Amino acid sequence: MITVHNLTKTYAGQTVLNIEHLEIPKGQSFGLVGNNGAGKTTLFSLLLDLIQPTSGHIINNGVQVDQSEAWKPFTSAFIDESFLIGYLTAEEYFYFIGELRGRNKGDVDGLLSQFDDFFHGEILGQKKYLRDLSKGNQKKVGIVASFIGNPEVVILDEPFANLDPTTQIRLKGIIKDLAAKEEVTVLVSSHDLIHVTEVCERIVVLNKGEIVKDLHTSTETMKELEAFFAG
C-alpha cells in the first residue's frame, strides 16, 4: 500500500529523516515508536505532503504523494489540533469532513453512533465550539473524524497522548477493530510502548531519523523494545 523510497529530509544540513526503504502492505496495522526528534511526525507529515522531501519519495497506493493529489480520497489523518476547525461544533465538523468525503448526514450519524462510548457524552450536543473543548475531547473529535468516509489509510500521530485512561482503553479497542479490517492500513505513532505493541502487528523503531528495528509483534516484542529504549 505504502512504499518509501530513499526518503530523506534535511533541515539546514541536519538530516532528520533517512529511510532507504520501507514497505507497508495493505491492511497492516503499523506502529511507529521513537524518542522525541526520532522523525515520527516528520514521516507522517511527508506521507501527507505537508512537507517536501529533500530526496526520495513516497508512493501511496500507486500515487506519488508529492506529485499528485490522488492519494487524498483514500487517506485520512489526525496529527494535531491544526486538523480541527475551531469555530465549528463537533457535529458541524463531522458533517464538513463527511461532505468532503462524499458522505451525507445519515452516513455520518450512523458512523458516530458507533462511538457513543468513546465520546462519553462529552462531544455531541455540547453547544461548544471545538476551540472551547478540552485537549482530550478535541483529540477524540479528530480521531473519529479521521474514520469518516471509509479511508483505506488512516494515520494517527500520538493518538493516546492527552486521553484519560478509560478513553485510552476504548481507543485501543477501536484501533484494533479498524486494523482487523483487511482493507484498512492503520499507521499509529506513540511514546507508549505498551499501547502500541497491543494494537499493532508490526512495530518500527525510529532513532535519529533512521529505522533501527522492524519487528513483527510477538510476546518478546515488549522486552526487546524496553531493552532498546533503556539504552
Added chain:
Amino acid sequence: MLKYFIGLQWKSFFRSASFKTEIWFKILMALGALYFIAVFLGMGVGAYFIIEKMDIGDPLRVVNRFMVYYLAFDLVFRYMLQKMPVTNIKPLLYLPIDKTKVVNFSLGKTVISFFNLSHAFFFIPFSIVLLTQGYSPIQVIGWHLAFMALIYCNNFLNVMVNNKNSVFYVFVVLFLFAGASQYYQWFDITLYTQPIFDFFYDIPWTATIPWLVLVGLYYGAFTYFKKHMYLDGGLAKKQTEAKMENMEWLDRFGNLGTFLKNDIKLIKRNKRSRTAVLMGFFFIFYGLLFFTSAIEVYDGPFWKIFAGIFVTGGFMFSFGQYVPSWDSSYYPLMMSQNIKYREYLSSKWYLVIIATIISTILATFYLYFGWEAYAAVLVGGIYNIGINSYLVLWGGAYVKTPIELTSNKKAFGDKQAFNAKTLLLTLPKLVLPIIIYAVGHFLIGPVAGYIFVAVFGLLGFIFKERVFTMIEGIYKKEKYKTLLAYKQK
C-alpha cells in the same frame, strides 16, 4: 529584568516568519513608512495654514473645537485594533518574577505603541508651527503636554475597557449621535468641550490636570491587570455558546456549497473576520468623498474610477486579501483532506465575487450623484470581478501571516502582520484601471474610458480557467512555505 523583557520582544518581532522577506521588499516597506511619515508631517504642518486660509477663526481654537472628536475617534480606533498587552504573559506567570514587574512592563510596552506615537506626527509639527506664528511658548508647551497626556489617557482607558463590548457600543452610539446632532445643528457638543481644551492653552498650568488623570488611569489599569492576572481571570479565553447551523440551502452547490457554508460560519463566528467584513462594508461609503466634491483633489476624472474600485471592492480588500490566512489555524487539514486546490480556490473566488456583486447593488444609491458616478461604480465592480478577484487570490499565496481568528488586535496594529508583497500587488489592482481609463479618456472621451475598463474586466472573466491554473500552480509552489509559516503563532 527589563533587559530580558525587551530581549523577548525584540526576538518575537525579528524572528516572525513574515519579517523574513527579501531585501528589496524591506526597502519598499521602509519607503512606504517614510511616505506615511511625510504625509502626517505635512498634515501637522499644513493644518495650521489650511485652517487659516479657510478663515474660520484662530487655528488653535478651531483645532481645540474638534479635538473632542479626534480623541473619541482615537479611542474607537484603538478599541478595534490595538492589541492588548496580555499576550505572552502566560509563560511569565510561573517564573520567579515579581508580578508587579510583569504588569508594569506589559503596560509600559503599550506606551511606545504605534497608536500613541503616530499622534506625535501631528502634534509636534503643529506645535512648532504655533511657536513660529508667535503663540506664547509656555502656553503652547502647556497645551502640547496636556494633549500628550490625553492621548495616553486614551491608551490606558482602552486597556481597561477592553472587551467590554456593551460599554464600547454605547460610546460609539453617543459619539455618532454627537456628530450627527452637530451636523444638523441640534446640539453642539464642541461648545462645551472647546473651553476645556482652551484652558490648557490659556492657563498652561492646567495641563497638570490631564497628567494627574493619566497617573490615576495608569494606576487603575495596573491594579485591574494585577487582579486579573490569573488563568481563569483576565487571561482566560472567552467562551460563547455554540449554535448548530446546517445551511442546507447551500447543499445544492455540491463541494462549493460545503466550502461556502464553512466560510459563512467563519465570518459569523470569529471576531477578526467580522471586523474585516464590517470594514469592507464601510468602504461602500468611501465614494462619498469623491462624488460629493467634498475634497477638491478628488474631483479629477481618474479618481472616480479609483472610487469605483474601492466602493465595490471593500470586502475583496479587507477579507479576500488574506484568503488562505483565514484558514491558517487548520491549514494542514485543508491540505491533507479530500480537497482539490482548485475547488478550494474557486470557492473563495465565488465568495469574493458574490460579495462584490452585493456591494455593487448596495452602491446603487450613487445614482443620486449622476449617471457618471454610478457608471464608475459599475465599471469598478466589473473590473473587480474580472481582474482584481484573481489578483487578490494571487496575492493571498504570499500572505504568510497566520490569522488569529478570535482576536481583533492584529488587524492593523501588529507589525508582524505587515506584508509588503500583498501591498505591491495592490498597485495593479488600483493603478492599472486608472491607466486604462486614462487611455480611453484621452483618446476618445470619458464614456470610452469607462467602456475600456469594463471590457478589460470582462476579458479577465473569459480567461478564468487559464488564470486559475496559474494561481493554482503558485499556491502549490508556496504550499510548504505557507504551512511552515502558519505553524508560528
